Amino acid sequence: MSMNLTKKVFIAFTCFLLPIIGNTQSIDSNKNQLPEIGVVASDTLTIDKELVVGKAIMRQLRGQAPIIHDPVINEYIQDLGNKLVIQADNAKFPFSFFMINNSSINAFAFFGGHVGIHSGLITQADSESELASVFAHEVAHVTQRHLARASQAQKRSAPLQIATLIGGILLAMADPEAGIATISASNAGSAQSRINYTRNMEQEADNIGIAMLARAGFDPAGAPAFFSKLAQQARGQSNQLEFLRTHPIPENRISETRARASTYGVRTVPASLNFHLVKSRIIARHEGNPLRNINYFGYQVQEKKYVFKEAALYGLALSYFSSEQYASASQILSDLLRDDPENLFYLDAMTDVLIAQQNPKAAIELLTPLWRFKPKNKVLALNLANAMIKAQQYPEAIQILRDVLLVDPEHLLSYSLLVEAYTATGQKRQMYKASAERYGLLLAYPKAIDELQFAYNETGLDYLEKQRIKARIEQFRNEMATLERL
Numbered sequence: 483m484s485m486n487l488t489k490k491v492f493i494a495f496t497c498f499l500l501p502i503i504g505n506t507q508s509i510d511s512n513k514n515q516l517p518e519i520g521v522v523a524s525d526t527l528t529i530d531k532e533l534v535v536g537k538a539i540m541r542q543l544r545g546q547a548p549i550i551h552d553p554v555i556n557e558y559i560q561d562l563g564n565k566l567v568i569q570a571d572n573a574k575f576p577f578s579f580f581m582i583n584n585s586s587i588n589a590f591a592f593f594g595g596h597v598g599i600h601s602g603l604i605t606q607a608d609s610e611s612e613l614a615s616v617f618a619h620e621v622a623h624v625t626q627r628h629l630a631r632a633s634q635a636q637k638r639s640a641p642l643q644i645a646t647l648i649g650g651i652l653l654a655m656a657d658p659e660a661g662i663a664t665i666s667a668s669n670a671g672s673a674q675s676r677i678n679y680t681r682n683m684e685q686e687a688d689n690i691g692i693a694m695l696a697r698a699g700f701d702p703a704g705a706p707a708f709f710s711k712l713a714q715q716a717r718g719q720s721n722q723l724e725f726l727r728t729h730p731i732p733e734n735r736i737s738e739t740r741a742r743a744s745t746y747g748v749r750t751v752p753a754s755l756n757f758h759l760v761k762s763r764i765i766a767r768h769e770g771n772p773l774r775n776i777n778y779f780g781y782q783v784q785e786k787k788y789v790f791k792e793a794a795l796y797g798l799a800l801s802y803f804s805s806e807q808y809a810s811a812s813q814i815l816s817d818l819l820r821d822d823p824e825n826l827f828y829l830d831a832m833t834d835v836l837i838a839q840q841n842p843k844a845a846i847e848l849l850t851p852l853w854r855f856k857p858k859n860k861v862l863a864l865n866l867a868n869a870m871i872k873a874q875q876y877p878e879a880i881q882i883l884r885d886v887l888l889v890d891p892e893h894l895l896s897y898s899l900l901v902e903a904y905t906a907t908g909q910k911r912q913m914y915k916a917s918a919e920r921y922g923l924l925l926a927y928p929k930a931i932d933e934l935q936f937a938y939n940e941t942g943l944d945y946l947e948k949q950r951i952k953a954r955i956e957q958f959r960n961e962m963a964t965l966e967r968l
Contacts, residue, residue, distance in 0.1 A: 529574050536594020538925065538965050540578070543598070544894060545924035548583040550601065550768070551895045553861045554830045555581055558760045559617075562610070563597060566618045569697040572625045579617070583768055587712065591620040601764045606711070610757035611695070611704030618691035618698070619705075626686060688735060692742045701751045702743035709736045758790045759827045762797030772805035792818060796827060803835055811835050824852060826861045833865040842872035860886060860893075867899055876907045894923050911940035915951070918958075927962045931955055 543549060550556075556579075563579040577595040585602040592598075597620045607613040688705065696702045713733050766775050779798035781787065788794040795814050802811035815832045822828065829849065836845040846869045853862040863882050870879035880903050886896045897920040904913035914937035921930035934955050941947045 532593045533575060534594075534964065536592060536596050539592055540580075540594070540596050541923055541925035545926060550581045550583050552581075552763075552767075553864045553895065554827055555760055555763060557826065557859075557861055558756055559599065562614060563617050563621070565698045566614060566621050566694050569694050570621055570625050573621075574625075577621065577624070585769065589616045589620050591623045595624055597621065597624070601768055604757075604761050605764055605769065607708065607757075607761075608711075609701070609704060609707075609751075610754040611701035611751055612708040612711075613704075613757065614698070614700045615691065615695055615702075615705035615708055618694040618700075619687045620691075621694065622687040622690040623683070626683070626690065684735075685738065688739055689742055692739060692746075696743075696746045696749075699751070701749045702746045703740070703749070706736050706740040706743055709739060753789050755790050755792060756827075758788075758793035759796055762793045763800060763827065766797045766800035766804065772801050775801035776805065792822070796831070800831060803831065803838070806838075808835050808839050812839070826859075830861055830865055833869055837869060837872050842869040845869035846873060846875070857885070858889065860890070864895060864899070867896075867903075871899065871903050871906070874906070876903045879903050892923055894920060897923065911937045911947075914940065915954075918954070922958060922961075925965075927958050930958050934958070 559579045559581060563577055567573055567577045573595075575595045577597060579597045579599070582598055582600050584600040585605070586600050587602050587606055589597065589599040589603055597617065599616065599620075603616060604613060607616075692702045692705055695704065713736060762779070766779070769775075770778070776798065779794050779801055782794040783791065783798060795818060799811045799814035799818070802808075802814070812832070812835050815828055815835060818825070818828045819832060829852070832848065833845045836842060836848070846866065849862055849866040849869065853859070853866050856862055863886050867879040867882040867886075870876070870882070880900065883896045883900050883903070886893055887900075890896075897916050900916040901913055901920065904910075904916055914933045918930040918933035918937065921927070921933060934951050938948060938951045938955075941951065
């Protein structure tokens with residue numbers, strides 16, 4: 483999904499959710515003094531309610547947004563995000579990071595510690611510190627409870643805000659300016675007050691994010707470096723006056739963030755192999771076409787135009803895989819694994835190659851020793867379960883997936899694999915139950931209840947199972963009712 487340059491720049495580093503605010507008073511934005519972190523807006527939106535709302539929005543996005551359900555990418559961005567969250571003040575709940583398949587430069591955060599980033603954010607960043615600066619900015623939005631503060635200032639009904647919020651995010655993915663306009667159009671307050679409040683929140687997130695970035699061991703200069711990149715794109719794209727912008731324009735934020743970053747001194751942070759591997763993965767799997775990508779990564783390898791040769795070779799292997807040149811992909815990955823046998827990027831790709839070559843048992847032999855050593859690692863567990871399903875080792879695959887769901891009960895991919903395994907073994911009741919949970923994660927409660935009704939019909943004389951299914955149906959109905967009350 484592509485967007486023109488103007489739209490890319492306008493939404494850079496913005497949080498789609500902040501424009502919901504109405505008539506407010508400007509907050510202190512002294513760039514040389516960090517704001518106090520408190521529990522503002524607790525009377526308007528409690529932490530518990532924020533979690534419920536965030537969970538509902540996340541489920542809505544799963545069903546309608548192009549979220550990338552890739553265990554390798556997800557592990558990388560979650561690990562990167564966690565490094566920042568542990569350095570954050572006032573983190574009230576675990577954070578969840580996810581990626582949208584969108585080539586624009588953007589990120590957004592919403593209730594309950596959910597942070598979404600566009601794939602283009604990674605492909606257009608030059609270093610992990612640049613990428614981490616965006617993560618830190620969005621984490622700061624959440625820890626500062628900017629949405630709750632906006633809600634308190636607006637003093638309007640929550641149902642309207644939430645409905646507008648979801649619709650605006652989804653529309654903004656296709657048309658950022660229209661999406662932001664949709665969110666903003668619901669507000670009757672002063673436009674200038676709304677803009678001032680949003681800009682101050684952005685500045686606050688910049689300042690706190692840079693401090694968080696430094697504490698986590700990244701280069702604080704990553705923030706102004708990335709803003710410089712945005713400013714270069716923005717030149718000549720708009721003559722809109724600064725005070726009419728919803729967020730501070732990149733040129734001003736460069737000087738402000740550079741001044742803030744300079745207080746931490748010059749830092750030399752080694753380049754990250756994983757950052758460049760995930761960048762290659764996104765390009766090879768979600769951008770361009772296989773032939774173009776083979777030429778792109780082949781040129782990098784031949785002309786030594788890379789930060790890490792391994793990342794260029796990895797991208798080339800994935801491109802060969804996409805073009806069904808499995809032997810070429812296998813040779814590159816074998817060489818990479820010989821030097822780094824526990825690398826999850828390489829193991830995941832080799833599993834795909836072996837399955838495509840109709841040799842899932844070889845993938846099982848490759849993964850099993852590592853999985854036994856790290857049974858809670860999702861990349862290993864999901865790849866092993868997938869290989870086992872392809873090798874018709876269904877009971878083992880099912881047990882692995884059930885273990886994953888014990889730790890992460892909202893893992894959509896695990897339920898999809900469970901449905902596949904139960905279907906293959908003719909376990910209709912379990913298949914319907916897994917399918918129901920999958921629909922529930924997509925906020926499709928009527929379909930989830932239908933699936934449970936089918937499961938109920940497959941229980942025979944099992945009274946306890948009938949009661950469990952009836953109880954789960956009631957839970958889904960209660961969740962529907964709770965959502966409507968929001």
